[in-house]
Amino acid sequence: MSDVAPKKPASGRRKVELDPRLAAYRGVWVFVEHERGATHPVSWELLGEGRKLADQLGVELAAVVLGPPGPPIRYACEEAFHYGADLCYLIEDPVLRDYRNEPYTKGLTALVDKYQPEIVLLGATTLGRDLAGSIATTLATGLTADCTELNIDLENRSLAATRPTFGGSLLCTIQTLNYRPQMATVRPRVMQLPERVEPHSRRVIEEPLDLVESSIITKVLEYIPDDRQNEAQLAYADIIVSGGRGLKRIENFQLVWDLARVLGAEVGATRPLIQAGWVTADRQVGQTGKTVRPKLYIAAGISGAIQHRVGMDASDVIIAINEDANAQIFDFATYAIVGDAMQILPALTEAFSQHLATIRRAG
Amino acid sequence: MHIVVCIKQVPDSAQIRVHPVHNTIMRQGVPAIINPYDLFALEEALRLKDRYGGFVTVLCMGPSQADAALRKALSFGADDAILVSDRAFAGSDTLATSYALAAAVKQIHRDMPVDLVFAGKQTIDGDTAQVGPGIAKRLGLQLLTYVAKIAALDLEQREITIHRRAEGGVQLLKTELPCLVTVLEGINEMRFATMDDMFRAARHPLKIWDKAAAGIEDLGKIGLKGSPTVVSKVFAPQPKARKADVIETHGNTPKDLAATLVTKLFSHHPQIERQIAGMAS
Numbered sequence: 146m147s148d149v150a151p152k153k154p155a156s157g158r159r160k161v162e163l164d165p166r167l168a169a170y171r172g173v174w175v176f177v178e179h180e181r182g183a184t185h186p187v188s189w190e191l192l193g194e195g196r197k198l199a200d201q202l203g204v205e206l207a208a209v210v211l212g213p214p215g216p217p218i219r220y221a222c223e224e225a226f227h228y229g230a231d232l233c234y235l236i237e238d239p240v241l242r243d244y245r246n247e248p249y250t251k252g253l254t255a256l257v258d259k260y261q262p263e264i265v266l267l268g269a270t271t272l273g274r275d276l277a278g279s280i281a282t283t284l285a286t287g288l289t290a291d292c293t294e295l296n297i298d299l300e301n302r303s304l305a306a307t308r309p310t311f312g313g314s315l316l317c318t319i320q321t322l323n324y325r326p327q328m329a330t331v332r333p334r335v336m337q338l339p340e341r342v343e344p345h346s347r348r349v350i351e352e353p354l355d356l357v358e359s360s361i362i363t364k365v366l367e368y369i370p371d372d373r374q375n376e377a378q379l380a381y382a383d384i385i386v387s388g389g390r391g392l393k394r395i396e397n398f399q400l401v402w403d404l405a406r407v408l409g410a411e412v413g414a415t416r417p418l419i420q421a422g423w424v425t426a427d428r429q430v431g432q433t434g435k436t437v438r439p440k441l442y443i444a445a446g447i448s449g450a451i452q453h454r455v456g457m458d459a460s461d462v463i464i465a466i467n468e469d470a471n472a473q474i475f476d477f478a479t480y481a482i483v484g485d486a487m488q489i490l491p492a493l494t495e496a497f498s499q500h501l502a503t504i505r506r507a508g
Numbered sequence: 509m510h511i512v513v514c515i516k517q518v519p520d521s522a523q524i525r526v527h528p529v530h531n532t533i534m535r536q537g538v539p540a541i542i543n544p545y546d547l548f549a550l551e552e553a554l555r556l557k558d559r560y561g562g563f564v565t566v567l568c569m570g571p572s573q574a575d576a577a578l579r580k581a582l583s584f585g586a587d588d589a590i591l592v593s594d595r596a597f598a599g600s601d602t603l604a605t606s607y608a609l610a611a612a613v614k615q616i617h618r619d620m621p622v623d624l625v626f627a628g629k630q631t632i633d634g635d636t637a638q639v640g641p642g643i644a645k646r647l648g649l650q651l652l653t654y655v656a657k658i659a660a661l662d663l664e665q666r667e668i669t670i671h672r673r674a675e676g677g678v679q680l681l682k683t684e685l686p687c688l689v690t691v692l693e694g695i696n697e698m699r700f701a702t703m704d705d706m707f708r709a710a711r712h713p714l715k716i717w718d719k720a721a722a723g724i725e726d727l728g729k730i731g732l733k734g735s736p737t738v739v740s741k742v743f744a745p746q747p748k749a750r751k752a753d754v755i756e757t758h759g760n761t762p763k764d765l766a767a768t769l770v771t772k773l774f775s776h777h778p779q780i781e782r783q784i785a786g787m788a789s
Contacts, residue, residue, distance in 0.1 A: 180675050243679065246641075246651045271654040271673055278641030279651060282606060287736030290636040305740065311524045311633055317742045324736040363650050363683040366669065370677040383783055408784050426694070433635070441773075441780050451745055462777055464769065465752070480773065481752035482765055492766035497784070500770050504785055 163301075163323065170325040172262040173199040174234075176253065177210045177225055178272055180244065181368065182217035184224060186338060186381070187268030191331060192228040193339030194295055195266055198304070201297040205231040207262065211252045213242040226344035234260065238354040243365040244272050250279040252354050257284060259352070262326050264304050266295075269330035277330050287321030288328040293335055293455065303327065313432035313452040334380050334436040334459075377427045379411050384441045385460075387413035387430055388423075389453070391446020391467055391486055395423045400490035401445060407497050413437065415453050431456035443493075445486040449474025466490070509562030509663055510620050511553040512613055513586065514627040514643070515546040517570050517577035521632045526744045542577045544693070545628025551696045552658065552689075553626050554585050560663060562623075563587045565616055569597065569609055575714055582709035583701040589712065590616065594719040599732035602634070606642025607729045608722065613647060615723040623663070625688040629654060637690070644688035652681060653690045 175195045177188040192208060199206040208225030212218035214237045222233045236252045253276065257265065265280075267273040269291050281288035294307040298320065304327040307318045321327040379385065386408065388401040398418070405412045413430040414423065430437055431453040442460035447453060449465065449472055457463070458477055465478035466486045475481045482489055519538045527534050542550075553564045566581040568574050569592045578589035592612045600608065616622060625644075630637035637653070644651035656678065657671040666685040671678045673692055701709075719730065728734060755772070757764040774781040 181677075183676070185675060244674065245681075246653075250645075270675055272675065274637045275641060275651065275653045278602075278636075278638040279645050281638065282603065282642040282645040285603065285736070288602070288636075288638060289737060290638060309745075310635070310742075311519070311521045313745075314521070314524045314526050315742055316745050317739050319737050320740050321736045322738060363652075363681055365679055366682055367680040368674070368677055369671075369680065373676075384780075409786075433632075440783060441777075455745070462773070462780065464773070475752050475754075477750050478752040479750065480769060481754045482769065483754070484760070484762065484765060488762040489765060492762035493769065496763070496766035496770045500774070501785060504781075 167325040170263040174262040176267040187333040189228040190336040232348040269332040286324040382411035384410035389415040389447030517574040549626040590715040601735035602638035604734035610646035612722040640690040650683040650687040
């Protein structure tokens with residue numbers, strides 16, 4: 146007879162006997178977010194991710210669309226099928242014209258109660274986080290915010306959601322073992338945009354909302370669009386030039402703008418520069434700023450600490466300029482220049498300028 | 509007018525380091541601060557008090573050392589401070605936290621009716637932004653998140669109008685009191701604590717509520733028991749290392765380095781060259 150004590154399962158990876166009512170929850174849902182007739186691309190990024198999860202679980206992937214009657218919402222459903230949805234749940238009602246917490250929470254909660262998905266994903270936008278928090282509390286279930294990775298723990302058929310904590314210094318994997326649905330939000334650009342394909346399905350299930358405008362307390366008086374011209378469009382930019390503390394003085398940040406102009410690039414910065422007021426907050430790249438996936442990211446005077454890294458290391462090509470040969474950024478850059486950014490940046494601006502002029506003359 | 513401001517004491521996450529061997533958070537020496545986003549909420553409440561008169565109560569759920577955060581809040585001008593602290597709260601996720609805080613707000617409301625609940629948009633340690641919405645839902649309060657500005661407050665009509673940050677613009681929303689507001693950084697600039705307020709803060713008797721005093725009825729809804737989410741793993745990021753192509757030239761002048769880089773970049777990544785050539789001014 147063996148002396149060995151029974152093996153204790155590692156904490157958190159125990160086999161969980163789910164209440165049969167909860168085990169009946171099936172399906173992966175993605176909330177399709179839209180604003181003023183335009184769908185937010187994070188919805189498609191989540192459908193791509195949702196597809197992987199649904200396939201691992203052997204269940205259907207559904208898009209969930211709530212909005213006012215009309216072509217933009219119908220279009221959102223159509224697009225969802227182009228990004229892999231097996232079906233689309235749709236609630237059309239005039240009270241859903243602009244986002245408000247109350248009608249959207251009511252609609253999405255009603256759908257969940259009726260159709261019982263096991264996983265619900267939303268984009269971690271201001272809308273998504275406002276809505277997800279209310280829904281998770283209404284349903285008394287688990288919600289994990291700002292996930293950077295989603296996997297299935299097949300032993301428990303549960304979602305293992307990984308997210309940064311303490312500003313990105315650590316990662317933790319979180320599971321909702323005894324409650325359904327398991328909810329998670331994901332920031333735009335953290336997941337890859339999947340390929341747009343021919344729909345394999347066009348199944349739509351419509352549900353009513355059962356709310357009248359007069360009963361909804363919060364009113365939208367007006368919507369004031371941002372002045373897009375002056376605003377950074379970092380999240381979907383293909384080329385970004387970014388500066389960090391190694392630039393030393395605010396005057397030197399002009400060198401970043403100069404190079405960006407020559408390249409037709411967007412300008413980004415690390416958090417300390419935003420806090421010091423060198424640039425506006427919409428240009429912050431990093432764990433508490435924007436996540437970007439450009440083709441080219443030029444990092445000048447940036448050390449590459451994890452809080453910044455998580456916002457940009459999905460870039461195709463990274464050029465790092467730093468005078469410290471041991472800077473962390475050199476651990477994951479594609480091209481490294483060890484040198485003084487204040488000298489390298491203008492040299493690059495000149496070199497790119499000349500090269501472009503040459504090909505234009507030739508072209 | 510009575511405003512309850514929810515604050516949290518957090519480690520200054522900008523100073524957090526991970527132990528290189530043990531992969532644990534090294535908390536020693538990391539200062540505990542008031543969650544910076546909550547300071548904006550507190551200042552906004554104090555500004556409304558300056559304008560309309562009234563009372564500001566600061567509420568915090570945390571361990572006993574969170575009393576320092578409450579005294580700091582008092583020193584800025586809050587009128588009363590309540591620390592909800594109990595061993596039973598250990599291991600609370602956001603659902604369990606919002607349950608406890610909502611119960612406390614209800615308790616506060618019994619003594620002095622609450623018109624507004626304020627909080628920062630999120631914490632710098634949890635970063636979830638979930639507790640504010642959770643408290644609102646539990647108390648049946650209208651929820652206004654990501655508030656960039658309070659445009660109008662009508663205490664007679666019991667109405668508030670705010671600017672809410674959306675993706676592509678700003679929503680002008682109007683709703684009824686009482687409601688819960690989470691504010692964005694930059695909504696205001698924090699005042700300095702006056703000497704009078706600092707002395708007052710040092711002497712002010714803090715209310716310390718355990719779970720019973722906070723009016724918590726269902727013990728299954730707090731602490732680990734009340735938390736649907738469990739952390740199954742904590743680890744330091746192990747990002748994949750990539751061997752960088754170090755650009756070096758004979759002499760390493762900036763001009764040479766730049767020229768070499770540009771040539772290399774475009775010969776290996778023609779699509780980037782095409783992109784830039786198509787776009788640049």
